[in-house]
Amino acid sequence: MKVHLYQIAVSLIALFMIYQGIENFIKGKKNQTLLKLFTRIIVWGGMAAIAIFPDLSATIAHIIGIEGNINAVILIGFLFIFLLIFKLLSTIERLEQDLSAITRNEALKEIKK
């Protein structure tokens, strides 16, 4: 099997990122949770796996059926809707927090006098 330079580079970067995640988690650094560690391992591990075994992406595409142009268009549409929902939920969350802050300030006004 012929190994390309990008495969080594991506694998090394992925290894470094995963190592850093594990180190942060063990040291209990700020905002480090098990879920974040898992996400890091899945994302970087997935990139390394695809870099080392390029045929893997074709196999995955074949399994989930994203091979034709129409499928790609539908997938992009789904991604767009997903991003839109994510953005909407983030905005609602921010507004909820603003509402709580206003309600809190109003409640505390009397005792702040």
Added chain:
Amino acid sequence: MYEKNVKIFIVIPAFNEAQIIQSVIKEIQSAGYQNIIVVDDGSTDDTQKQAAKLIGEKALRHKINRGKGGATKTGIEAAKIFDAEIIVTIDGDGQHDPKDIGKLTEPIIKNHCDVVLGTRLINSSGMPYYKIIANHIGNFFTWLLFGLWVTDSQSGFRAYSRHAAELINTKSDRYEYDSEVIREIHLYKLSYKEIPIAVRYTAYSMGKTQKQGFINGLKTLYKMIWNIIS
């Protein structure tokens, strides 16, 4: 008595507790604690009026309902304004026994820790089995998402030193607040203790619809995950 020279404030978040709030306040006063803050979280009954008859201006009101977490945070902010040295949070439905307040505050007064978590699960006798299971699930997800294992991540009966109250900065308004506090303890490396507490499951407290049930539990889990990924 360890409390004599320490300014202890008791914070009670309350939603539609007009029937019982006065008896809860009186019981706390009888236990020797006069600094009580009630936060009426947008109730549709006269919870605030009933509380104000006993504690006056310390009966605060949210004009709209923001949830247990939002109301508790308001109460803690109010206690800070009143220069509280220790802040105790307790549920407004009478399920917690004010006689346990001393057990919660003692380790903080003795400088043994910053936060004391009242736990129902070290001695869970009398607790309905489905609540025990739900609490274990809550503990598991709190550990998984926030990285700290505690025996009762959903307990609302807790005590905080002034130092901890200044550091802990929660954003959650609903029941996920209790787990978020655990995250903050872990994040700021605050020292904590778990102390067994008595819980009184009365027909009144069990009959309240807004309590943490199965559907609310799922909502809480969703919010905990959302707070991580957003």
